[in-house]
Every structure is written in C-alpha cells, then in structure tokens.
Amino acid sequence: MAGILVKARFPRRRLVQIVIANLFRYLFRGAARNWARNISSTAPALGSMALLLVLLGLVGLTGIALYNLDQVESGQASILHVYISDGADPAGVAALRERLSSDPRIASIGYTSKAEALQRAQSIPGLPELAGASDSNPFPASFDVQVKKIDDVAAIDAMVRNDIAVDAMYPTSYDRGAYQRIQTVIFGLGVAGFAFLSLLGFVAVTVTINSIRAAIIARRDEVLIMQLVGAPRWMVRGPFVVEGAIAGALAGGLAGLVTFGLAAAGIEAAAGSFNQFAPGITITVAAIVSLVVFGVGLGLGSGSSLISIRRHLES
Amino acid sequence: MRPIVEFTRVTREYGSRIALDDVCLRLEPGELTFLVGPSGAGKTTLLKLINREIRPTSGEVWVDGIPAHRLKTHRVSDLRRRVGVVFQDFKLLPRLTTIENVALALQVGDLRISDGEAMDRALDALEAVGLGDRGKAFPHQLSGGQQQRVAVARAVVAQPPLLIADEPTGNLDLDTAWEMMDLFRDIAAWGTSVLIATHNVEIVTRLQRRVVTLVQGRLVRDQPAGAIGRMAWLASS
Numbered sequence: 001m002a003g004i005l006v007k008a009r010f011p012r013r014r015l016v017q018i019v020i021a022n023l024f025r026y027l028f029r030g031a032a033r034n035w036a037r038n039i040s041s042t043a044p045a046l047g048s049m050a051l052l053l054v055l056l057g058l059v060g061l062t063g064i065a066l067y068n069l070d071q072v073e074s075g076q077a078s079i080l081h082v083y084i085s086d087g088a089d090p091a092g093v094a095a096l097r098e099r100l101s102s103d104p105r106i107a108s109i110g111y112t113s114k115a116e117a118l119q120r121a122q123s124i125p126g127l128p129e130l131a132g133a134s135d136s137n138p139f140p141a142s143f144d145v146q147v148k149k150i151d152d153v154a155a156i157d158a159m160v161r162n163d164i165a166v167d168a169m170y171p172t173s174y175d176r177g178a179y180q181r182i183q184t185v186i187f188g189l190g191v192a193g194f195a196f197l198s199l200l201g202f203v204a205v206t207v208t209i210n211s212i213r214a215a216i217i218a219r220r221d222e223v224l225i226m227q228l229v230g231a232p233r234w235m236v237r238g239p240f241v242v243e244g245a246i247a248g249a250l251a252g253g254l255a256g257l258v259t260f261g262l263a264a265a266g267i268e269a270a271a272g273s274f275n276q277f278a279p280g281i282t283i284t285v286a287a288i289v290s291l292v293v294f295g296v297g298l299g300l301g302s303g304s305s306l307i308s309i310r311r312h313l314e315s
Numbered sequence: 316m317r318p319i320v321e322f323t324r325v326t327r328e329y330g331s332r333i334a335l336d337d338v339c340l341r342l343e344p345g346e347l348t349f350l351v352g353p354s355g356a357g358k359t360t361l362l363k364l365i366n367r368e369i370r371p372t373s374g375e376v377w378v379d380g381i382p383a384h385r386l387k388t389h390r391v392s393d394l395r396r397r398v399g400v401v402f403q404d405f406k407l408l409p410r411l412t413t414i415e416n417v418a419l420a421l422q423v424g425d426l427r428i429s430d431g432e433a434m435d436r437a438l439d440a441l442e443a444v445g446l447g448d449r450g451k452a453f454p455h456q457l458s459g460g461q462q463q464r465v466a467v468a469r470a471v472v473a474q475p476p477l478l479i480a481d482e483p484t485g486n487l488d489l490d491t492a493w494e495m496m497d498l499f500r501d502i503a504a505w506g507t508s509v510l511i512a513t514h515n516v517e518i519v520t521r522l523q524r525r526v527v528t529l530v531q532g533r534l535v536r537d538q539p540a541g542a543i544g545r546m547a548w549l550a551s552s
Contacts, residue, residue: 015427022426225406228366229469230395231423233388 026235031242038215042247045211049251049297050258052204057259057293059193059200061281064289066193068280070186078150081112081173082143082160092165100145100160105152110144117141140167201300208304212244213312223313237313241305248301255297256290263289317380319344319477319508320365325374325384327360327532334360335371336532342510344476347503349519350512352529358512361529362479365510366398367391379476396424399470399507401480405462407454413465414450417441420469440468444498460491467498471507478502480511484518492518 035042082100084093100109112120117139147153153174161171216223226236263286266278320342327335335357342348350358363369364376367383376383379397386394407416417437422428428436441447444464454462463483470478480499484492496518503509513519519526528536 018429019426021430022422022428026423221406222408225408226419226423227392228368228395228400228406229420229423230392230473232392235423 027238027242031239032246034215034219034239035243035246038218041214041218042211042243045207046247046251048207049204049247049300050254052200052207053252053255053293053297053300054258056197056200056296057255057289058262059197060289060292061259061263061278061286063190063193064285065278065281066186066189068278070183072279073182073186074150077178078147078153079173080145080147080153080156082145083140083167083170083172084142084165085167086114086140088165092163096160096163096165097143099163100143100156103156103159105148105156107146107148109146112142112144114139114141140170204300205304205307208244208247208301209308209311211247212240212305212308215240215243216308216312237309240309240313241302244301244303244305244308245298246301248297248299248304249294250297251301252294252297256294259293260286260290316344318342318377319346319379320510321375321377322361322364323375323377325364325371325376327357327364327369328372333532335364335529338374338529338532338534340527340534340537342477342508344508345503345506346525347499347509347522348511348525348527349522350510350527350529351514351519354514355531356529357532358529359481360532362400362481362510362512365477365479366400367394392424396473397475397477399473399475399478401463401466401470401478401483403482403485405454405459405466407462407465407469409454411453412450413446413452413454413457414438414441416454416465417469417472420472424473437468437472440472441465443471443501444468458491459486460488460494463487463491463495464498467495467502471502474507476507478507478509480509480513482512482514484513484515489517496522 082096084096097109097111100106114137118137121139145156147156154176157172157174160166166172223236263281264283267281267283267286318341320340322338322340325335325338325340326333338357338361340361350361352358360369364371364383365378367376367378367386371384374384378394381394381397383394407413408419411419414434414437417440418430418433421433421436438447438450441450444467446461446464446468449457449461449465454465457465463486467478467483470480478499483499484495487495492515499509499511500522524540526536526538527534528538
C-alpha cells in the first residue's frame with residue numbers, strides 16, 4: 001500500500017530556538033540596552049579603564065623589550081672581545097688563537113677584522129659619526145671568544161690581556177660588574193613595573209566595581225521586581241556581568257588599538273635603530289600585546305562585575 | 316488534601332524585637348483568607364516568609380510542598396514561581412508596557428515560552444482583569460486602580476497555586492477597592508488560594524471570608540468564613 005510521508009518539523013529544534021532567543025534577549029539585548037541607557041554614568045569608568053589598559057599595554061611592551069635586552073646582555077656578557085694590536089705580528093696572533101683554542105673553558109672563537117668591526121660600528125646608534133671623524137679606521141680587529149661559563153670570563157681576560165699580540169691600551173671588552181649592574185637595573189625595573197601594573201589593576205577593578213555598583217543601585221527596583229516574579233539568579237545577575245563585559249571589551253578594544261598604534265608609530269619612526277632600544281618589539285609582537293590588552297579588558301570588566309554583584313546585589 | 320501554606324510554630328525575630336511569635340497556620344487550596352491586625356502586628360513579615368524574602372528564626376514554613384524555611388538561595392526562584400504577589404505600590408517595571416510587564420512574569424519562569432505565546436497569555440490575563448485594551452500603555456499612563464489590576468494579571472498569569480497581596484487596596488478609593496476584591500474572589504473561585512493582608516474593615520466584614528488576626532506577632536484569632544462579626548474584628552484591630 002502506498003503511503004504519504006509527512007515530514008514534521010522537529011519540535012525540539014523549535015524549542016531550542018525559543019530558549020536561545022529568550023536567553024539572548026534577557027542576557028545580551030537587555031544588557032546592551034541598559035548599558036547604552038546608562039552611558040553617561042559609565043563613560044568615565046570606561047575612559048579610566050581604557051587609559052589604564054593603554055598604560056598596561058605600554059608597560060607590557062616595555063617589559064618584553066627589557067626581557068629581550070636581558071637575554072641579549074647575558075649572551076653578550078659571556079662573549080669576550082680580545083682586541084688585537086694594529087701592529088701585531090701574524091705569528092703572535094696565530095699563537096694567541098692557538099692558546100685560546102686549546103683552553104677547555106672556551107666554547108668557540110670567532111674573528112672580526114678591522115673592516116668588519118667598522119661595519120658593525122656603523123650600525124650602532126652614535127658610532128657612525130665617530131667612525132667618520134677619522135680618515136683611518138679606529139676600530140681594532142678582535143677575537144670574539146665565547147666562554148662556556150660567565151664566571152670564567154675574568155680568568156680568560158687575565159690570561160690574554162698581557163699577550164704581545166693584544167692591544168696594550170684596550171686589551172679586551174671585559175668590564176667587571178657591568179653585567180651585574182645591567183641585571184640589577186633590569187630587576188629593579190621589573191619590580192617597579194610589576195608594582196605599577198598591580199596598582200593599575202587595582203584601580204581598574206575598583207573603577208569597574210563602582211560603575212557596576214552604580215548600575216545596580218540605579219536599577220534596584222527593577223532587580224527587586226525581577227526577583228519577586230521568580231527570575232532565577234542568573235537572569236538577574238547575568239545582564240550586569242554582560243554590561244561589565246561590554247565596558248571591558250570596549251575599553252580593551254580602544255586601549256589595544258592605541259597600544260598598537262603607538263608601537264607601530266615608534267617602529268616606523270625609529271626605523272633601523274628601534275631594535276637597539278627595544279629589542280624584539282615588532283609589528284607582530286605589538287599586535288599580540290594589543291590582543292592581550294583586549295582580553296584583559298574583557299576579563300577585567302566581567303570579573304569586576306562579578307565581584308560587584310556578589311557584594312552589592314542581594315539574592 | 317495537602318495545605319498550600321503551612322506554618323508550624325514559626326517565630327521571626329529582628330534583633331531583640333519579635334515580629335512573629337510561635338505562629339501555626341494552614342491555608343487550604345482555593346481558599347480566600349484575610350490577614351488582619353494593627354500596624355506592626357507581623358502581617359508583612361508573614362507574607363515575606365511565604366515568599367521566602369526572609370527566613371524564620373525558628374519553625375517551619377511549607378509552601379505548596381516546598382520547605383521555604385530551609386530553601387537554598389539558588390532555589391528561591393522555584394518557590395516564587397508558585398506564588399503570585401501583589402503589592403500596595405504595584406511594583407510594575409516603568410520601561411515596559413502593560414502587556415510586557417505581564418509577559419515578563421511568564422518568561423522569567425520558563426524560557427521555553429515563546430514571545431507569541433507569552434503575549435497571548437498575557438493578553439488573556441489582562442482581559443480577565445478588564446484591561447485587554449490597555450496592553451500597549453505604559454504604567455505611568457494608567458490610573459492607580461488600573462496599575463493594580465495589571466499587577467494582579469502579572470501575579471496570576473503563570474497560574475500559581477497561591478496569590479498573596481500586601482495591602483492591595485491601600486492606595487485605591489473604595490469603589491476601585493471593591494473591584495479589586497471582586498477580582499480576588501474570582502481568582503479564588505478558579506482554584507488559586509488567596510491571602511490578603513489588609514486594614515480595610517468594610518471589605519473584610521462584608522465579604523465574610525476566613526479572617527486570621529495577628530496582634531504583636533501572635534495569631535490571636537482564626538475565624539472561619541461566614542463567622543465574621545464587625546465588632547469582633549474591630550476589637551482586634
């Protein structure tokens with residue numbers, strides 16, 4: 001017997017659509033409408049949060065640059081440049097190289113000629129003028145000695161500085177305590193940066209908590225009515241969290257754009273020498289930091305709202 | 316039959332002041348009951364205990380089988396969806412229209428209700444209270460009596476088994492108050508228990524329904540329907 005297949009609409013799908021539509025309306029549309037309605041009272045909080053997040057982004061970029069600088073410095077501190085006298089006998093130079101090569105404390109030895117030293121100096125800010133001030137090349141040739149342990153650099157320096165092939169006036173690049181001084185400065189900057197960021201975070205959280213508290217107080221009657229007609233807790237609290245997230249996302253987005261813009265402008269303006277001042281800061285790194293700033297804004301807004309709700313919204 | 320509300324030796328204290336003292340009370344389904352007593356007698360406290368706005372200091376409060384006295388905060392909404400509430404000051408959301416105010420009570424309780432269904436049921440409730448043509452009006456465009464009718468429509472739209480009203484006629488003139496009482500009688504006739512806290516002697520005396528009297532937190536009299544003598548009621552106020 002032939003039959004007719006009637007394909008009915010799956011009611012569960014319709015049910016899911018209705019639930020999603022209601023969720024969207026009560027959580028997101030309501031929150032967006034309330035946020036827009038209270039824009040005059042939330043604008044100062046938004047501005048403060050954006051400003052704090054910009055500072056966060058800039059401090060973050062500075063931190064990355066300092067970290068990279070520390071890495072570069074620690075790498076460079078274990079390299080000892082042994083400057084060769086201009087009039088040194090080639091046999092003496094070869095003997096010096098032989099002595100260094102046979103030393104078990106040394107990982108590798110490179111050689112930089114006078115011409116290469118001049119070329120390297122011309123890429124360092126401030127030195128091209130010095131290089132051009134003289135008709136002759138003032139930069140010596142050198143052995144670039146990679147010492148295995150940074151603690152052995154002083155001993156290697158002592159071993160070679162009186163060698164006949166070594167420049168008597170500036171024998172090596174060794175500067176007792178220079179690396180420690182740099183590390184001390186970087187550590188100090190790190191601690192200061194962390195303290196500054198903590199302070200910024202505290203201020204940002206406080207500003208957002210107060211902004212959400214103001215919203216809760218302004219809508220106290222509405223909240224009470226919602227609770228009395230049987231609205232579940234998430235329906236009463238959710239819109240405030242979404243409002244906080246909206247404020248955080250806007251502040252984070254704005255701050256992210258400003259951070260990226262400032263970093264890009266810095267990279268563009270300083271061109272070749274930027275990497276000397278802020279090693280590792282590229283357009284990609286700036287974009288990642290900006291995204292992190294956006295994420296922090298979003299988290300800060302939502303988290304602060306949650307704290308505010310727990311403190312100020314009666315259940 | 317299981318009572319819709321049952322108080323067992325309920326005491327509620329606010330610091331050193333006793334608002335309710337060892338109260339026992341049962342309300343049956345479909346019953347219209349007046350809660351009377353002088354100001355400060357504990358009427359509002361009793362209603363707040365039913366709606367779990369507060370907890371008792373001691374004793375048990377059962378509402379439609381739910382133990383309100385030990386209900387966790389996150390379950391309070393389950394109880395409140397079984398209790399319609401009408402206040403003296405209406406408590407309507409000013410930014411929502413009349414029909415939206417009524418539909419809200421439906422949808423906050425059940426997200427599976429679509430907009431269309433919520434609006435249809437809200438309109439039915441508004442028609443039942445005589446305001447079917449004012450659905451698009453905002454609360455501030457309505458009179459006090461009309462706003463109170465909207466509040467009643469909101470309280471009953473989800474067909475709760477219990478309706479409580481705290482001085483629902485307090486802000487209304489006598490004619491409007493009688494209209495409200497007619498509504499409450501109809502609601503009780505549909506099977507919903509109605510508990511009304513009031514000071515209105517005229518209404519309580521003429522309606523001849525059950526009257527529970529509170530004085531200084533104690534339940535001093537529980538008069539069944541039809542046994543309300545005017546002087547007896549006045550003596551306790």
